[in-house]
Amino acid sequence: MPGPGRDYVGGVAFKLPFGTIYAPNITPDKETGIGTWSDADFVRAMHRGVSKSGHMLYPAFPYAAYALMRTDDVLAIKAFLFSLPPVHAPTPKNAVKFPFNQTYLLRAWRLLFVPGRKFKPDPSQSPQWNRGNYLVEALGHCGECHTPRNLLYGLDKSRKFAGATTQGWKAYNISSDRKAGLGNWSDAQIVDYLASGHAPGRGSAGGTMAEAVEHSLRHLTSQDIQAIVAYLRSVPPQQAGARAVIATDPPAAKASSAYASAPQENPKLALGLHIFQDACASCHGFNGRGLQTKDADLLGSHSVNDPQGTNLMAAVLNGTSLTTSLGSADMPSFGQAYSNTEIAALSNYVIRHFGGKTAAITPSDVANARKSQ
Numbered sequence: 056m057p058g059p060g061r062d063y064v065g066g067v068a069f070k071l072p073f074g075t076i077y078a079p080n081i082t083p084d085k086e087t088g089i090g091t092w093s094d095a096d097f098v099r100a101m102h103r104g105v106s107k108s109g110h111m112l113y114p115a116f117p118y119a120a121y122a123l124m125r126t127d128d129v130l131a132i133k134a135f136l137f138s139l140p141p142v143h144a145p146t147p148k149n150a151v152k153f154p155f156n157q158t159y160l161l162r163a164w165r166l167l168f169v170p171g172r173k174f175k176p177d178p179s180q181s182p183q184w185n186r187g188n189y190l191v192e193a194l195g196h197c198g199e200c201h202t203p204r205n206l207l208y209g210l211d212k213s214r215k216f217a218g219a220t221t222q223g224w225k226a227y228n229i230s231s232d233r234k235a236g237l238g239n240w241s242d243a244q245i246v247d248y249l250a251s252g253h254a255p256g257r258g259s260a261g262g263t264m265a266e267a268v269e270h271s272l273r274h275l276t277s278q279d280i281q282a283i284v285a286y287l288r289s290v291p292p293q294q295a296g297a298r299a300v301i302a303t304d305p306p307a308a309k310a311s312s313a314y315a316s317a318p319q320e321n322p323k324l325a326l327g328l329h330i331f332q333d334a335c336a337s338c339h340g341f342n343g344r345g346l347q348t349k350d351a352d353l354l355g356s357h358s359v360n361d362p363q364g365t366n367l368m369a370a371v372l373n374g375t376s377l378t379t380s381l382g383s384a385d386m387p388s389f390g391q392a393y394s395n396t397e398i399a400a401l402s403n404y405v406i407r408h409f410g411g412k413t414a415a416i417t418p419s420d421v422a423n424a425r426k427s428q
Contacts, residue, residue, distance in 0.1 A: 063136065064088075064144040069115040070222060070427070071208075074151035076115045084141035097133045098126060104165060111161035113149075114168070119210070120196035123174040128194070168209035187286025190279055195271070200226035200263065217293035223427035224262035225365040227357040228299070232292035235299040245284045249275070252377045252384070253349060256303055258356025259384065261366060261375035273379050298362050298412060303355040305411035311341035316408070327404025330397055334389060335405075343409045350377070350384035353409045360410035364402040368416070368424040371398055395421040 065080040083090040089097070089107075096107040104111055104118035112118065121129070154160065174193050176185040191197050202210045203219040216236070218228040228236040237245060244254040252260040252268040260268050272280075310317035314336070320328055331341075338351045343359075345351035353359050358366040374388035393401070395418035402421075406414040 061142070061144075063139060064142045065146045066144065068147075071115065073155040074149065076113050076149050076151065077147045078115075079146040080142065080144045081136055082139050082142045082144070083137045084143050087143050087145045088141060089136065090141055092133075094130055094133065098129050101129045101132075102126075104161065104169065111158040111165070113151075113158070113161070114164065114208070117196040117199045119169045120193055120199060122169050123172075123189075123193035125173060164207065164209070167207065181285070183282045183285050184289065186279065187282035187284070190275075190283050191286050195283070197229065200267075201229050214293060216287075216290055217295070220365055222263055223365075223369050223424060224264070225357075225361065225363075226264065227361075228293055228295060229287060230290045230293040231288055232294055235295035235301065236292060237287055238292060239301075242281075242284050245287065246277075246280050249273075249280050249283065250277075251379050253352070255349070255352070256355040258352055258354070258358065259350045260377060261358065261370050261386075262373075265375055265377040269378050299360075301355060301357065301360045302411040305354075305409055307408045307411070308341070308343045308354060311408075313340040313342050313344065313346060316341045321407065324400070324404040324407060326397065326400040327402070328408075330393065330401045331404055331408075334392070335401075338386075341408075348384055351386075353405075356409070359405055360412065362406060362410075362412050362414045364406060364414055364416045364420070365424070367402050367405060368398065368421055369428065371401065372421070372425060373428055390425065394418075395425075 063081050065078045067078040069076045069078070080088040082088040085091050092100075092107050099105050100107070100112060100116075101118060101121045101124065103122070104114065104116065106112055149156070174189050176182075177188070180188075198210055198215060200221055201216045201218060202212070203214050203217055205211045216228065216230040218235075219226055230236040231238045233239045240254070240257060244257050248254040248257060248260065249268065249272045251273065252265055259265075275283075307317045307320065310319075316328060316332070331339075338345070338347050339353050340346045340351075343353035345353075358370065361367065370386060371393075372388065372390035375386045377384045389398070398421045399416045399418050402416045403414045406412050406416075
């Protein structure tokens with residue numbers, strides 16, 4: 056993110072298979088921001104993905120979801136942005152490969168993937184469910200991260216909320232599936248996670264999800280969060296393989312104390328155990344319950360239950376940060392302290408110890424994770 060005092064100035068890089076796209080300045084600066092945009096310009100961008108100059112916008116800007124928004128809500132967003140102090144901050148030039156740099160081609164993409172209608176409440180559902188639907192599908196655009204994409208980089212609606220990887224972080228399954236999704240979470244756990252970035256027995260948010268909590272979700276009213284829960288409960292389950300099942304009480308962690316590992320650890324994981332003991336145990340504990348803060352809980356976390364280790368490697372390499380009304384929770388980066396071989400060994404140990412799964416993360420996997428950040 057831009058950092059304190061630099062909100063909305065753009066410059067955030069989206070690294071995609073066809074190049075890098077930079078988020079633009081959306082402060083009311085008249086030269087480098089949106090200070091000269093009319094209401095009609097702003098509505099057209101939000102609903103149709105067309106800039107003031109008439110160029111098609113890349114769908115890294117989630118106008119496929121914003122197209123569902125009511126116009127009065129779109130204009131409310133504009134009013135807020137125009138209340139901010141203007142900041143002169145030119146946007147870096149996109150670096151997109153041919154033919155993807157030909158933005159006129161996005162007109163065809165828009166016809167395929169952008170809804171041509173606004174949100175309409177379902178009269179057969181409750182007002183709470185309809186509010187949650189609007190928040191999740193339009194305003195929150197949760198599917199932009201949590202739904203896999205097809206070959207044309209549109210959302211694969213047949214796998215809605217099944218989970219996907221973006222910017223080196225995995226957005227996990229948030230369908231109603233009881234084994235890999237939210238179906239076995241309590242309402243209170245989902246509420247806590249959205250409001251604070253942490254849920255007892257489910258771990259803490261990191262990476263892009265931590266950003267979503269910090270900058271957006273924690274500011275919702277309790278009624279809106281409850282509405283999101285009601286809607287997510289109705290999303291059809293997206294099943295996953297046995298290796299995606301979340302272990303909430305893994306044997307090795309259960310047999311460990313906060314300060315000592317289980318006596319029967321796999322000798323092949325000795326290097327990972329040694330690194331965890333030196334660098335991680337003082338915060339997370341061998342039992343995964345967190346020693347310094349509840350935000351360091353590992354039990355039930357998707358990250359330590361994922362044999363691919365996507366978010367685990369990202370957190371170890373780059374650290375994580377989350378600030379809410381309850382304070383700040385930070386994990387330092389260890390990317391410069393340990394080699395790819397050591398981080399691979401650590402990841403395999405953590406997934407086995409706290410997720411009960413056998414992982415086979417290699418130094419090459421860690422190298423690729425470094426590049427994706």
